[in-house]
Amino acid sequence: MYFNKKSLLTILSFSAYCAAIGSASADEVVTLLTTSPNNSDDLNLSASYREKVLHFRDEFVAWKKKHSISYSAVETEIKKMMTWIDNHEFIEKHNSQEPAASYTLGHNHFSDMTNDEFQKYHSLGKYSLGKEVMEKRIAEYKAMKKLREDEDEHPAQAEFRYLRDLSEVTFFDDLFSDDDAAATDDQATTDDDASSTDDWTDDNDNDGLPDEIDWVTGGAVTPVKNQGRCGSCWAFSSTGAIEGAHFKATGELVSLSEQNLMDCDPIDHACEGGLMEDAFKFEESQNGLCTEDEYPYMATDDSECRTDCDKVPHTQVKDYIDITEGDKHGLIASVVMQPTSVAMDAGSLSFQFYSSGVFSDQSCGADGSIDHGVLAVGYGVDDESGHRYFKIKNSWGDSWGEGGYFRLSRHSPNEYGTCAVLAYMTAPIVV
Numbered sequence: 001m002y003f004n005k006k007s008l009l010t011i012l013s014f015s016a017y018c019a020a021i022g023s024a025s026a027d028e029v030v031t032l033l034t035t036s037p038n039n040s041d042d043l044n045l046s047a048s049y050r051e052k053v054l055h056f057r058d059e060f061v062a063w064k065k066k067h068s069i070s071y072s073a074v075e076t077e078i079k080k081m082m083t084w085i086d087n088h089e090f091i092e093k094h095n096s097q098e099p100a101a102s103y104t105l106g107h108n109h110f111s112d113m114t115n116d117e118f119q120k121y122h123s124l125g126k127y128s129l130g131k132e133v134m135e136k137r138i139a140e141y142k143a144m145k146k147l148r149e150d151e152d153e154h155p156a157q158a159e160f161r162y163l164r165d166l167s168e169v170t171f172f173d174d175l176f177s178d179d180d181a182a183a184t185d186d187q188a189t190t191d192d193d194a195s196s197t198d199d200w201t202d203d204n205d206n207d208g209l210p211d212e213i214d215w216v217t218g219g220a221v222t223p224v225k226n227q228g229r230c231g232s233c234w235a236f237s238s239t240g241a242i243e244g245a246h247f248k249a250t251g252e253l254v255s256l257s258e259q260n261l262m263d264c265d266p267i268d269h270a271c272e273g274g275l276m277e278d279a280f281k282f283e284e285s286q287n288g289l290c291t292e293d294e295y296p297y298m299a300t301d302d303s304e305c306r307t308d309c310d311k312v313p314h315t316q317v318k319d320y321i322d323i324t325e326g327d328k329h330g331l332i333a334s335v336v337m338q339p340t341s342v343a344m345d346a347g348s349l350s351f352q353f354y355s356s357g358v359f360s361d362q363s364c365g366a367d368g369s370i371d372h373g374v375l376a377v378g379y380g381v382d383d384e385s386g387h388r389y390f391k392i393k394n395s396w397g398d399s400w401g402e403g404g405y406f407r408l409s410r411h412s413p414n415e416y417g418t419c420a421v422l423a424y425m426t427a428p429i430v431v
Helices: 006-013 014-019 026-034 042-066 075-094 116-120 131-144 155-167 171-175 185-194 233-250 258-264 276-283 328-337
Strands: 103-105 315-323 340-344 352-361 374-381 387-394 406-407 427-431
Touching: 014 276, 014 427, 042 075, 042 258, 042 340, 075 427, 103 171, 171 374, 185 328, 233 258, 233 276, 276 427, 315 328, 328 427, 352 406
Parallel strands: none
Antiparallel strands: 103 352, 315 427, 340 374, 340 427, 374 387, 387 406
């Protein structure tokens, strides 16, 4: 956005803005704006800009204070506020649409980032590991995946039985009521009839399994973490899955070290990206992981692999389960057993500002592209909308989404599900 000297009078009210934000003098703002290249529409643009700044300045200042954000230069402050305003208008437009969407958007600590800046910050989209590398690695993963033993059995039940046998866990007796475990076809039909007019619900996709699972309330999930400016999502997804498997094996919840995995795993690429299956492959040759407290997260590629920490018993991976791509029933069965690593497309502007509800943007991951590793920790049905969802733990801190979690629609016309969450799914087995 450019201004010329004709716009000077319209800029003078920036003194109030500068006083409010305390980041620069009015003279600095005027100098910056009046020395920008000429543009024939400058007068209108400057008036619009002034109006928006005056209108939103209190909200912007409150947002900066909430997230402890400050800027070192007035040029940065102005640029970031304009980005914040653009994002605010995007959020408001989405939330005011009729009929209302199944999810809401809201401000978070990414509100002063353009979508391109956001993708770069988290190594998403074009900044991810790389489509060719990812496709090659996933092709290798598909070639090695285990096949179902009984193709004639219902896919959900076959995958579920297979996963349960491998992990040697009898989960229903310990954690879920008989009523949950014995969800009947009649109950499923009733649920479907009640929401038959909702475009975002489909046939019961957890037939014979519990109607809902939540490993957060079940005690198998550590508090939400924050990967920061580092493409280490794969490590957070991997350690989260191992934490869950360790809980199932021992009944104890221990926060494990992502940095331990990042520093010592030669297959993956620390802050430059990786795959959860590769992490599990590597951990098969190790004696387990250290705790987060003993080997804290540094969000860096530069630290050396440490060998002086104590490995947590029952965190060594002995095998891992590959769930068939596109198999929603298989993911549900796996999540019934334990938190499960999944990948997805997380680079959209709407996902950047997800705040609550069931995320159902079907443009997200429509081509099957994935760039972010997360942890599926449950599933259920939204009480108000009837939308079926997966509950997923992210690694962007607890000020994003629903306390760091999000709910993703289980219904999608796309082959790989909403945001391509069914394109890549795997779960570790520990000893």
